Amino acid sequence: MSTETPFSEGTDDIERKRKIGQAFVAVCFASTLVGIVALVALIADVIYESWGWVTWEFLTYPPSQVVENFLPDGRGAGIYPALVGSIFLIALTAVFTIFLGVGAAIYLEEYAAESRLKSFIEANIANLAGVPSIVYGLLGLAIFVRAIQLGTSLIAGALTLTLLILPIVIVSSQEALRAVPDSQRQAAYGVGATQWQVIRDVVLPRALPGIMTGTILSLSRAIGETAPILMVGAATSLFVAPDGLTSPFSAMPMMIFEWAGHPEPEFQHVAAAGIVVLLTILLLMNAVAILIRNRYDPRS
Amino acid sequence: MTANNEPAEMTPNRRGPESVSTSEIDERRSASAAADDGPLGSPRVSSPVIESRDLDVFYGDTQALHGIEMEVPERQVTALIGPSGCGKSTFLRSINRMNDLIDVARVEGDLYFHGKNVYDDDVDPVALRRKIGMVFQKPNPFPKSIYDNVAYGLRVQGKDDGDVDEKVRTALEQAALLDEVEDQLDESGLDLSGGQQQRLCIARAIAPDPEVVLMDEPASALDPVATSKIEDLIDDLAEEYTVVIVTHSMQQAARISDKTAVFLTGGHLVEFDDTEKIFENPESQQVEDYITGKFG
Ligand SMILES: Nc1ncnc2c1ncn2[C@@H]1O[C@H](COP(=O)(O)OP(=O)(O)OP(=O)(O)O)[C@@H](O)[C@H]1O
Ligand SMILES: [Mg+2]
Numbered sequence: 001m002s003t004e005t006p007f008s009e010g011t012d013d014i015e016r017k018r019k020i021g022q023a024f025v026a027v028c029f030a031s032t033l034v035g036i037v038a039l040v041a042l043i044a045d046v047i048y049e050s051w052g053w054v055t056w057e058f059l060t061y062p063p064s065q066v067v068e069n070f071l072p073d074g075r076g077a078g079i080y081p082a083l084v085g086s087i088f089l090i091a092l093t094a095v096f097t098i099f100l101g102v103g104a105a106i107y108l109e110e111y112a113a114e115s116r117l118k119s120f121i122e123a124n125i126a127n128l129a130g131v132p133s134i135v136y137g138l139l140g141l142a143i144f145v146r147a148i149q150l151g152t153s154l155i156a157g158a159l160t161l162t163l164l165i166l167p168i169v170i171v172s173s174q175e176a177l178r179a180v181p182d183s184q185r186q187a188a189y190g191v192g193a194t195q196w197q198v199i200r201d202v203v204l205p206r207a208l209p210g211i212m213t214g215t216i217l218s219l220s221r222a223i224g225e226t227a228p229i230l231m232v233g234a235a236t237s238l239f240v241a242p243d244g245l246t247s248p249f250s251a252m253p254m255m256i257f258e259w260a261g262h263p264e265p266e267f268q269h270v271a272a273a274g275i276v277v278l279l280t281i282l283l284l285m286n287a288v289a290i291l292i293r294n295r296y297d298p299r300s
Numbered sequence: 301m302t303a304n305n306e307p308a309e310m311t312p313n314r315r316g317p318e319s320v321s322t323s324e325i326d327e328r329r330s331a332s333a334a335a336d337d338g339p340l341g342s343p344r345v346s347s348p349v350i351e352s353r354d355l356d357v358f359y360g361d362t363q364a365l366h367g368i369e370m371e372v373p374e375r376q377v378t379a380l381i382g383p384s385g386c387g388k389s390t391f392l393r394s395i396n397r398m399n400d401l402i403d404v405a406r407v408e409g410d411l412y413f414h415g416k417n418v419y420d421d422d423v424d425p426v427a428l429r430r431k432i433g434m435v436f437q438k439p440n441p442f443p444k445s446i447y448d449n450v451a452y453g454l455r456v457q458g459k460d461d462g463d464v465d466e467k468v469r470t471a472l473e474q475a476a477l478l479d480e481v482e483d484q485l486d487e488s489g490l491d492l493s494g495g496q497q498q499r500l501c502i503a504r505a506i507a508p509d510p511e512v513v514l515m516d517e518p519a520s521a522l523d524p525v526a527t528s529k530i531e532d533l534i535d536d537l538a539e540e541y542t543v544v545i546v547t548h549s550m551q552q553a554a555r556i557s558d559k560t561a562v563f564l565t566g567g568h569l570v571e572f573d574d575t576e577k578i579f580e581n582p583e584s585q586q587v588e589d590y591i592t593g594k595f596g
Contacts, residue, residue: 191453192430
């Protein structure tokens with residue numbers, strides 16, 4: 001630096017700190033890159049493998065043991081029963097989770113008085129969120145399939161998946177409710193609203209985007225789960241779609257698992273095609289979650 | 301609708317002031333005077349809307365208010381002043397039982413609204429709050445339209461069968477906001493300026509036509525212009541409503557109030573009297589020091 005400016009002093013030090021900062025940014029960027037590259041590579045590989053195998057017939061025909069049937073010019077074979085099974089399964093799970101999960105969260109957050117019992121329950125709900133999914137499968141098998149004798153049915157599968165995601169839905173809904181500012185509640189109480197009116201008019205509308213986001217993200221986790229429905233006894237491949245709450249069912253992860261285990265190498269393409277369908281539905285659900293969050297955010 | 305689930309009339313509280321005889325009041329006063337000496341000062345409050353008798357409030361084990369003795373006159377402005385943490389907000393919240401919402405808060409003693417103890421078992425706090433509205437320190441409009449904000453109280457109270465538009469406009473008019481928002485009633489209440497939001501909250505509080513309006517430092521987050529608007533407004537409100545206002549500004553209390561209660565540290569009501577008397581010739585030395593800025 002040739003001319004003396006009021007800032008010359010300590011410039012070297014600033015320069016050195018800036019270098020450290022840049023190095024840090026580089027490390028963070030690299031970490032981000034690893035995740036993104038891995039994901040992109042995975043998706044690219046699956047799409048490459050499945051190229052030409054995801055056809056309308058694939059979506060609308062039952063599976064087949066003969067790989068030629070899956071080819072575009074074959075007799076037609078696909079994922080239809082498992083696709084319908086997964087959609088029914090997730091729709092039922094959604095209904096159960098919204099009632100049970102959001103109901104429990106509202107009770108715990110808005111009604112239950114602070115007590116040891118409440119803290120105990122909340123701590124356990126948080127712990128349950130970390131229990132491996134296969135354990136829920138065992139629980140579902142013991143309770144819904146055997147004890148309540150629902151058998152290997154769609155409803156037993158949905159109830160099992162509900163158990164699996166319930167803790168996460170409760171915790172995330174509680175957080176959404178807790179994020180509603182107290183000043184809003186007081187405003188409503190101040191004009192003589194009852195607790196129910198406060199919850200209905202002020203708390204729920206404000207917490208809804210958060211609740212819906214948490215719920216949909218949990219549901220998209222549930223749709224990809226294999227272990228719990230395997231334990232409940234879902235069929236790996238089934239030739240008819242379920243037509244009632246108590247009918248046997250298959251689901252996409254099971255179907256994909258079955259195809260991936262086939263000895264013929266062509267079945268790897270079929271499995272990849274199944275993964276593409278599953279991922280598409282998953283991404284659609286996540287997109288809906290984001291849309292809801294942006295659309296119904298009352299602050300925007 | 302919801303109205304059917306709510307007690308629309310507050311029968312218990314409808315008992316007029318005459319239902320508590322003066323001798324009863326005197327008895328209560330002397331009984332509490334034994335426990336706590338009561339504030340200095342001798343305001344003439346002939347038919348009080350609210351009477352506090354030996355009121356203690358606790359948060360857990362700490363006592364925030366000690367034996368408050370006070371009467372709030374009808375259709376006048378009563379100011380509560382005192383240093384931070386002396387329990388002004390606590391006293392205000394115990395009038396309309398907003399303290400019920402705080403888990404650790406506990407109230408002992410009596411608080412009468414038209415002679416009915418609001419802490420009696422048969423008093424529904426929701427019905428009480430429909431008689432005693434509240435405006436908070438920070439403006440807290442709902443993320444709804446201006447119209448819906450003002451109409452909210454009418455709706456929850458089941459008073460939305462008549463002409464809601466008319467009531468909303470009247471409330472906005474009384475809150476000196478109508479002129480500014482007349483043609484944007486459908487826009488969000490959150491888009492208003494801070495001062496407008498606070499006047500919106502005042503409109504929301506008075507729309508269902510309560511008897512008493514409690515205000516907790518309603519102008520503390522506002523600039524001088526907005527503050528003076530709110531002060532003018534409070535002056536007007538006192539023609540129809542009984543106003544109890546907490547303020548940190550001595551000048552504000554002096555300007556707008558008829559009676560002033562001075563709370564001092566520890567949660568004691570030290571002196572309660574006509575505002576002029578408090579500011580010109582207080583009985584308590586502590587109050588004089590506080591008002592002249594020597595202490596606080
Ligand atoms: N929710 C609460 N839980 C526990 N203690 C509280 C609570 N609210 C107030 N307090 C305590 O009660 C005392 C009186 O508080 P309060 O808010 O009534 O004072 P204030 O006079 O309104 O003060 P400020 O002028 O700062 O608003 C304080 O010591 C405060 O710490
Ligand atoms: Mg306060």
